[in-house]
Amino acid sequence: MPLRRSRIPRKPVRGMLMMYEERIVEVLGEARGERVMIRSVHADGGERRSAVKWVNLVPLGRQLF
Secondary structure: OOOOOOOOOOOOOOOOEEEEOOEEEEEEEEOOOOEEEEEEEOOOOOEEEEEEEHHHOEEOOOOOO
């Protein structure tokens, strides 16, 4: 049974670690509209920055690893 995680009620602050899809991401700051800039490391080792809707970000659980 998949875990249900609650969505965040407000915009995340800069530097916060969160989950986006299956990746742990760092919030870099606010973008246009209801989006935030994030930094993530992908499976190929490349670091990418992108803008995503903040409602699609999920807070990390109590334990990171």
